[in-house]
Ligand code: FES
């Protein structure tokens with residue numbers, strides 16, 4: 227469901243929380259600190275949900291591969307593109323005595339050789355070479371390939387499911403989200419910037435930091451706030467719209483149309499041009515026009531829009547703006563440790579001015595996320611103290627509430643079918 231007019235001054239505001247059928251009560255905080263809850267997340271959420279592992283452009287040609295470590299599932303996942311072009315995933319584990327087979331991050335190889343005793347596998351997982359095979363007992367190579375992992379691709383995004391036989395398909399899992407965001411134009415000709423961090427806080431705390439803009443004026447006064455709030459029209463950086471899509475959710479961020487770079491920000495003053503939506507703007511081109519026209523993007527089609535934040539359960543965000551798009555992966559390492567990966571994809575610059583704007587945008591990102599990450603360890607400490615049993619969420623924080631309710635359903639459900647109800 228889409229509800230527009232999130233900013234107070236835009237007129238009658240409807241509640242995102244009520245429209246999504248969510249409770250308005252305080253929300254328990256045990257999911258951030260309880261060891262038992264964490265073990266249930268490991269088993270019942272990450273062990274059963276479809277998990278993002280990469281994008282198809284990481285497998286540019288036949289026999290390309292990359293390895294993705296999924297610590298929460300204790301899995302090393304080898305993702306390959308076989309000679310027929312099919313994307314597949316396998317446990318990166320040798321059938322002989324369990325050594326990891328591939329020990330680099332990515333590349334192109336027709337064959338993978340385990341370094342322990344030289345067993346060799348094809349890119350499609352088949353075992354093709356066993357030194358001194360005659361000295362084994364009835365070894366059937368056909369039965370000893372790499373163990374496959376269920377794999378699905380949606381709009382170029384690769385997902386895996388760690389269940390041997392997934393209870394639901396990727397399509398069912400994505401549900402209305404998959405339909406709503408199908409066809410959003412992703413240019414493949416982007417430059418990629420990765421910012422990652424490991425820190426001591428529960429994985430959902432950093433996820434929560436990107437689920438709402440209520441914190442923007444307080445935590446980001448010198449970086450984000452001037453562009454994402456307006457002293458008269460949207461003082462508290464309220465979202466423009468909010469949606470839930472089954473397990474998944476999205477909100478649209480306001481962009482201050484009156485934003486002007488401060489006098490001491492000289493590069494930004496030369497580069498800044500707000501003509502395609504907020505301060506993350508790009509030059510107008512076909513891709514930008516198609517992005518803005520897509521019905522799921524800025525669904526209420528507000529002119530003061532800057533970006534859409536979309537959250538795919540349980541730990542993956544895809545965010546869209548006219549200045550490119552970015553993804554977040556929020557990987558739990560333990561109950562109170564997280565590996566967070568931000569991948570920013572910036573379109574190739576179409577002018578010198580645009581290039582400068584993008585460079586400034588990328589540099590600004592690093593400052594902003596540092597402000598968010600540093601705060602997470604403080605929240606973890608606060609919650610661990612046991613001083614508070616609940617957190618109190620306002621309407622702009624509906625996505626945190628939605629995540630908490632969805633997570634609790636998955637943690638409590640015996641089957642995925644029950645969790646999906
Ligand atoms: S463990 Fe891989 S060849 Fe022995």
Ligand SMILES: [Fe+2]
Nearest residue numbers: 435445446598
């Ligand atoms: Fe933030």
